[in-house]
Amino acid sequence: MRNGVVADTAQQADQPVAVGRLQAKFGDIDFAPAELMSSDDKRRGQISVRVPVEKLEAVMRFLRDDRECAFDMLVDVTCIDYLDYPGATDRFGVTYSLLSLAHNRRLWVKCFVNDPDPEVPTMTGIWKGADWPEREVYDLFGVRFAGHPDLRRIMTWEGFGSHPLRKEYPLEGRGERENYPVFTRRSA
Amino acid sequence: MGVSDARSGATVGTTGEPFVATTRLDRLVQMIRKYGINWARKYSLWPMPFGTACCAIELMATAASRFDVARFGAEAMRFSPRQSDVLICAGRVPIKLMPVLQRIYIQMTEPKWVISMGACASTGGVFNTYAVVQGIDQFIPVDVYVPGCPPRPEQLLEGIMAIQRIVEQEGVTRSVDRLGLKLTV
Numbered sequence: 532m533r534n535g536v537v538a539d540t541a542q543q544a545d546q547p548v549a550v551g552r553l554q555a556k557f558g559d560i561d562f563a564p565a566e567l568m569s570s571d572d573k574r575r576g577q578i579s580v581r582v583p584v585e586k587l588e589a590v591m592r593f594l595r596d597d598r599e600c601a602f603d604m605l606v607d608v609t610c611i612d613y614l615d616y617p618g619a620t621d622r623f624g625v626t627y628s629l630l631s632l633a634h635n636r637r638l639w640v641k642c643f644v645n646d647p648d649p650e651v652p653t654m655t656g657i658w659k660g661a662d663w664p665e666r667e668v669y670d671l672f673g674v675r676f677a678g679h680p681d682l683r684r685i686m687t688w689e690g691f692g693s694h695p696l697r698k699e700y701p702l703e704g705r706g707e708r709e710n711y712p713v714f715t716r717r718s719a
Numbered sequence: 720m721g722v723s724d725a726r727s728g729a730t731v732g733t734t735g736e737p738f739v740a741t742t743r744l745d746r747l748v749q750m751i752r753k754y755g756i757n758w759a760r761k762y763s764l765w766p767m768p769f770g771t772a773c774c775a776i777e778l779m780a781t782a783a784s785r786f787d788v789a790r791f792g793a794e795a796m797r798f799s800p801r802q803s804d805v806l807i808c809a810g811r812v813p814i815k816l817m818p819v820l821q822r823i824y825i826q827m828t829e830p831k832w833v834i835s836m837g838a839c840a841s842t843g844g845v846f847n848t849y850a851v852v853q854g855i856d857q858f859i860p861v862d863v864y865v866p867g868c869p870p871r872p873e874q875l876l877e878g879i880m881a882i883q884r885i886v887e888q889e890g891v892t893r894s895v896d897r898l899g900l901k902l903t904v
Contacts, residue, residue: 687850688815695849704849708814709857714821716860 547578549600549638579639587642588652602629605658608665610672614698623649653679671696761886762792767803772810774837774869786872793879800826811839812852824859834878835861838868
């Protein structure tokens, strides 16, 4: 066990560096930093912050370029559908998982958008690796990414027509798995 | 058309043309054509492995030394459908994979048989979701279903032996002739 890593994690749990930098830079935003997994006995230092959609691009660019934050890696882009979730006020929570390779720190950025036209700015201009994760979120949740260079479906096929990870989508689908040409012994 | 008892003097399965036995030599030829050729054919099945999930692990175990599908003459696994007789679909098939499976089935030359191995290939199994085909027999013809999740190698061997029984009884008929053919043991 390397002492440096453990000490750094403990320090981060008490005073997250990135959150302090964000609050100093963007004083008008309520980031509402919270532990990613609420656990009383074990603080992991995994912090999520909330960012309004109109400030998302500026905040993300700051998080990458600021030397104290230096989140140079976008690990993943994913989404949560808060339909019928107790206490939820917004529908879709687009979640960005950031990693700073220099500081060995992680940060999760959440951005809430709503029906009927959920749209967030693309991160492909900041992290090039956002391309395919954003296509996946678009495919499965129907959240559009404004400015994305190639916003096509990536998991399901063209013409699928639905966004299957939305909560109102039935698990068995809407007939997509039955609607396919049949080969018999005579036709094959 | 197709198979009937050789002693009745009706058609036999090797080529499908009418064959009326008149002499004892004719009857011998008839027996060889029905039983000899089919006997040779059933021990030379070349499988086309279409392994997509954990069933493929059991398929590989079946081909390996402990269970040794070579004892049944089906050890020549060909990854080219042009060289294969038996399509073994081992594992779940998503809808995006269905065109691939159908293309492979079409590319296989006659005569050809299909084994649907495991619960997923046969019924969709536990994957009752929008993405997974609920049984490949909805979209391609299937001759033998091997139950299990995944089936043990012995069960797959029994499935291959079932194909062997089909080969022995049906012979070299075209697939279209096997449609609606009532087998008698």
